[in-house]
Amino acid sequence: MKTIQKSRNLYNDVDVKEIEKTARLQDNFVIKIENKTAQIGIIGLGYVGLPLLWTFHEVGFPVTGFDIDEVKIEALEQGQPYIKHLGYDMMEKLAASNKCSATQKFTGLSSMDAIIMCVPTPLNAYREPDMQYVEKTTKTIAEHLQPGQLIVLESTSYPGTTDELIIPILEDVSGLKSGQDFFVAYSPEREDPGNPNFNTAKIPKVVGADGPEALHIATELYDTVIVETVPVSDNKTAEAVKLTENIFRSVNIALVNELKIIFQEMGIDVHEVLDAAETKPFGFMKFTPGPGLGGHCIPIDPFYLTWKAREYEKYTRFIELAGEINTSMPHYVVDRTIKALNAHKKAMNGSKVLVIGLAYKPDVDDLRESPTFKLMDLLEEYGANVSYYDHYIPEIWETREHDQWTGLQTVAWEKESVSSFDAVIISTDHSDIDYQELADWSDIIVDTRNAMKGIQAKSVNQIWKA
Numbered sequence: 001m002k003t004i005q006k007s008r009n010l011y012n013d014v015d016v017k018e019i020e021k022t023a024r025l026q027d028n029f030v031i032k033i034e035n036k037t038a039q040i041g042i043i044g045l046g047y048v049g050l051p052l053l054w055t056f057h058e059v060g061f062p063v064t065g066f067d068i069d070e071v072k073i074e075a076l077e078q079g080q081p082y083i084k085h086l087g088y089d090m091m092e093k094l095a096a097s098n099k100c101s102a103t104q105k106f107t108g109l110s111s112m113d114a115i116i117m118c119v120p121t122p123l124n125a126y127r128e129p130d131m132q133y134v135e136k137t138t139k140t141i142a143e144h145l146q147p148g149q150l151i152v153l154e155s156t157s158y159p160g161t162t163d164e165l166i167i168p169i170l171e172d173v174s175g176l177k178s179g180q181d182f183f184v185a186y187s188p189e190r191e192d193p194g195n196p197n198f199n200t201a202k203i204p205k206v207v208g209a210d211g212p213e214a215l216h217i218a219t220e221l222y223d224t225v226i227v228e229t230v231p232v233s234d235n236k237t238a239e240a241v242k243l244t245e246n247i248f249r250s251v252n253i254a255l256v257n258e259l260k261i262i263f264q265e266m267g268i269d270v271h272e273v274l275d276a277a278e279t280k281p282f283g284f285m286k287f288t289p290g291p292g293l294g295g296h297c298i299p300i301d302p303f304y305l306t307w308k309a310r311e312y313e314k315y316t317r318f319i320e321l322a323g324e325i326n327t328s329m330p331h332y333v334v335d336r337t338i339k340a341l342n343a344h345k346k347a348m349n350g351s352k353v354l355v356i357g358l359a360y361k362p363d364v365d366d367l368r369e370s371p372t373f374k375l376m377d378l379l380e381e382y383g384a385n386v387s388y389y390d391h392y393i394p395e396i397w398e399t400r401e402h403d404q405w406t407g408l409q410t411v412a413w414e415k416e417s418v419s420s421f422d423a424v425i426i427s428t429d430h431s432d433i434d435y436q437e438l439a440d441w442s443d444i445i446v447d448t449r450n451a452m453k454g455i456q457a458k459s460v461n462q463i464w465k466a
Contacts, residue, residue: 022180022213025148029183029217032113033224036060041112043137045072045102047366048154048189049118050083054090055200055225057100064112065102076102084365084392085194109144114152114221117141118189121155122400127303129158131165138166142173147181150217154189156242156301158308162186162235167210178210185209185218186235188242194364204228208238246301247319252287253298254322257329260289264465271450291427291448291466292329292371294360299326299369330374334382336466337423337446343461344444346422349383354411354421356438357428358390365392372427373402387411387421392430415441425466426451439463 032038038061042053045067057063067073075082079095094100109115119133134155141151151170153162162185167178178184190203205226209215215231222229232238260270270289278286293299302323306316338348360370367373372388379386388396388410395409411417413433418424419441426438429449438445439455439462446464457463 018180025181026183026213026217029113029148029150030220033217033220036224037062038113038221039064039111041066041109041115042118043067043115043141044118044120044155045069045076046118046120047083047193047368048191049116050076050086051191051200052116052118052154052189053100054086054094057094057097058201059225060099061225062099063101064108065100066104066106066109067102068104070104073102073104076100083193085363106140107144109141110146112149114150115141116152116154118154120400121157121300121304123300123303128307129304131157131161134161134165135169138169139173142170145170145174145176145182147176148183150183150185150214150221152185152187152218154187156188156246156297156304157239158304159236159239159243160308161239162208163210179214183209183211183214183217184235185214186238187218187222188238190242190245193366194361201225202227204230206230206232206238206241208232208235210235240305243301243305246297247305247322249287250293250298250302250326251318251322252285253289253293254325256287256289258325261332269465271453288450289448290329290371291333291375291425293326294368294370294372330371330378333375333425333427333446333448333466334378336464337379337425338382340444340446340461340464341423344422347383348379351384351422352420353379353384353386354418354424355379355386355388356390356424356426356433357430358388358393358396358410359428359430362428362430363392363432367393367396367399370428373399373405375425375427376405377402389413389418390428390430418442 040056040061040063042049042063043066045065053063053065065076072082077095079092081088081091117137119137121134122130124130153166167184171177176182185207187205187207191200192198205222207215207218207222207229209218219229219231232241256274263270263273274286274288277284302319306319309316341348341351355372355375358367358370358372360366360368376386390410393410395407396405398406423444423446424438424442425446426449429451435451435455439458443462445452445462446466448466452463
């Protein structure tokens with residue numbers, strides 16, 4: 001009996017020591033946050049990572065950007081913008097700062113206090129989560145993991161990613177324990193590229209974590225740079241928040257896309273309907289139809305939940321139906337283009353078709369998951385000779401999909417060039433395009449964005465809504 005009691009006391013002593021050690025690590029981290037001496041490492045310097053790096057730098061933290069892309073590293077060192085809407089001013093300040101650096105050498109992770117992952121989470125060919133970037137990055141972090149570090153995933157993923165994938169890799173490779181030797185949190189990015197009203201610092205930040213200690217220091221960290229933090233109970237909840245936000249948009253966009261097709265057959269302008277409905281001060285939120293879904297979130301995120309739900313033998317029929325409607329929209333646009341050409345006694349096969357707007361949304365150079373690529377693919381399958389115009393993207397760079405378009409350059413915005421096409425499709429409505437010029441120069445315009453509203457058509461069959 002005495003022997004058992006002695007063992008219990010020994011265990012309690014060890015447990016107390018571990019608790020005290022964790023508390024010291026937590027306190028040290030908070031002190032560094034308060035003094036703004038915490039070294040912040042951002043992995044992935046794309047549309048999420050670069051603005052986040054700037055946000056931490058702007059309030060005085062020393063920051064280091066890590067990326068495998070040498071072009072991004074060189075651009076950051078030279079103050080050259082590679083994401084146009086972020087501009088020269090930000091890049092020049094980062095390049096000139098003694099508190100900012102960028103590197104391809106991940107050995108520097110060992111000297112970071114907080115490491116934030118902003119890496120891609122695409123879908124594979126089977127519409128399943130492609131976690132290779134998260135896995136590789138986590139393994140790299142684990143090889144350099146130090147006691148007291150905070151590891152945060154910001155990439156969108158399915159509920160359970162942080163707890164079931166990231167933490168086990170970190171623990172197995174490093175031999176350290178989450179919540180005891182190091183801290184792990186999940187805080188989904190909420191970037192809206194090109195939105196002048198909301199930058200990273202002005203968008204409230206949801207934070208979940210592995211235990212109260214990790215939640216405390218992650219919240220303290222983001223509190224110093226973000227207008228508001230929203231702590232939630234755990235990582236899975238935070239992951240579910242991000243998916244819910246984008247599923248909400250996906251479902252509502254699918255609804256107005258379906259209404260567009262129905263109302264078109266009835267001779268009703270869906271945009272006039274939506275504008276009028278928007279005047280109701282309650283119970284209605286306006287979404288606008290288009291040629292399909294684009295961007296890094298809405299076309300992808302819903303499928304992360306449908307995939308994970310199957311593990312629990314649940315089926316997300318409503319979400320999948322919305323996905324079917326949205327992914328079918330490029331086909332609808334092509335059908336409308338065929339009808340427009342037929343009305344002018346032309347066939348799609350052999351026609352020259354210009355697609356306006358390669359970016360997935362107006363006034364940015366972001367072409368991730370752009371529906372324009374699908375439009376171009378379909379048009380080419382029907383035998384059309386396809387070109388594009390987008391002054392934000394003068395040349396198509398290499399993407400994970402649609403490699404056949406790599407290197408294609410935008411046509412010039414000139415009457416001689418634009419008027420040479422048999423049909424023009426407006427896929428993205430950049431605000432600085434002169435749509436009256438387009439009407440003057442083109443005989444067939446298929447408008448997927450209501451960009452030609454208020455523009456006088458020169459013939460009955462010139463402007464087709466799609």
